[in-house]
Amino acid sequence: MAPHRLTSALLTSLLATILTAGTTDAALLDVPSPKNYVRRALARATVLNNHVYIEGGQITQYEDGFSSIRGRVENQVNSTLSIPLNESWKSESVTIKATPKPFESLARNRWYLWTDTKNGVFYAWGGYWPFGLEMVTDEVYKFTADSRGGGEWGVETLPNGLRLDQISPGEAGAVTSTGTMGIVIGGQATPWTQLGRDNTRQLSGMITFDFESKALMNGTQKFSPFGDTPVVGASAEFISGVGENGIVVVMGGHVGRTDKEVPLGEMDFFDMRNVTFLRSLTACGSIGRNRTTDWCTKTLTFSACPDFALDKTSQHHQAGRAGCLTTHASRWATDKVLSVGGRGREDEIQIRDAIPQGLLLFDMTATEWKLEYDSNAAAYESANAIKDWYKKR
Known part of the structure; x- marks a missing residue:
């Protein structure tokens, strides 16, 4: 090996060691x-087989309940949690099961997860x-869940002729599952989302x-309800039982740009x-249809639609938090939404969460936050x- 290549390799190895020291540690x-x-x-x-599965992310922890281990900030999560x-539980005492992952490449943040409940x-x-x-x-990785909160990982075989290098993987897209397919709208690709990428780009479509x-x-671009406008950080949710095949609802997020690289903090917000809505063509009715896809879309303004309105609950629990994840009651057949983890400012990852184990539940019937x-x-x-709103219209 040439001397300059050896030096470069040593520097790369040293840099990786320094950075890894901030993300992995067998003691954690x-x-x-x-x-x-x-x-x-x-x-x-x-949610699968009566368990909530938690994938990826980073965690901060203390040693002996009071001091940060070796001055560390965040540890990369290398197991699938459930x-x-x-069974009933309390946030302060519930046992979280950890299933080790077989591939180092599975330890990522902000995964896109698509759930096929029919096949588990x-x-x-x-x-x-x-x-x-x-x-x-x-x-594309596949996790087959068992009935005990565990399961097995594998690599999914895609159809012949499909090249993944023709599709840019990203993060911060609006992701959901319809029961027969997974969907991601927008997002952004960065040097940390794809091997060999050297720039950051907001994604349309x-x-x-x-x-x-x-x-x-x-x-x-016509495949997306937002045309060629990138959507970054929005949320999507599939609602079954509406129309013939259900609908996908997309809300929030930032308005990205395709002509230049724009930091997230400088993007405009979508109007809340x-x-x-996205519906399949078979359930479309008179909604304008896109003949190049299997979807039709419609954007409604709350003031013009009598069956939709935004409201806020009177009860608040601690400060707002970003970077959390939620699982929705519609998947459990109960009246709860589970929020896991999260933080406000970047430096709050080092401040102990007031919520035990970061597990916070919202009772949608009582509109109250709970810890069990x-x-x-x-x-x-x-x-x-x-109910009162519908009565009064």
Whole structure:
């Protein structure tokens, strides 16, 4: 090896060692004891077989309940975590199960998770590697859940002729699952989301993953309800039972740019008075249709739509938090939403969370935040404020 290449290799190795010292350590745990837990952020979650599965993210923890281990800030999570939903628990004492991952490339932040509840599996793609370390070429990974909160990881085989290098994986897209496919709208690609990428770009369009055919498709700009406008940091949710095949609702996020690189803090926000729906063509009715895809879209303004309105609850719990994950009651057939981890400012990752183990539940019927889960709770019933709103129209 040439001397300059050797020097470069040594410098690269040294840099990786320094950075890794801030993200991995055998003495640190993916699930510290409740007294050692400080913060968890940038993970993703889904529900399968009566368990909440928590994927990726980073965690901060104490040693002996009072001091930070070796001056560390965040530790990369290298296990798939799960919490039971078929038994009651309290945030301060629930046991979180950890299943080690077989690939180092599976330790990422802000995964895109697509859940196939019919077959008891979820797929993981996209996201970003913390500090851009241990990056590999793109794959779609598959997790097959068991009935005990564990399961097995594998690499999904995609159809012949499909090249993943023709699709840019990213993070901060609006992601959801419809029951037959996974969807990602927008997001952004960075040097930490794709091996070999040297720039940051906001992404327009929509990507779908078919659970049966395993086809990963990158639509044109007309494939997305936002056309060629990139959407960064929005949320998407699939609602079954509306129309023939259900609808996808997209809300919030930032307005990105395709002509130049723009920092997130300089992007405009999408107007929260508007909500965008996607329906399959078979359930479209008179909504304007896009003949190049299997979807049609419509954007409604709350003031012009009598069945939609935004409201806020009167009860608040601690400070607001970003980088958290939520799992929704519609998937549990109960009246709770679970929020896991999160932080406000960047430096709050080092400040102990006031919420035990970062597990906070919102009771949608009582519109109250709680610190315990009741597995025998009744099915969701609209809150009185919502019932009154419909009565008054």
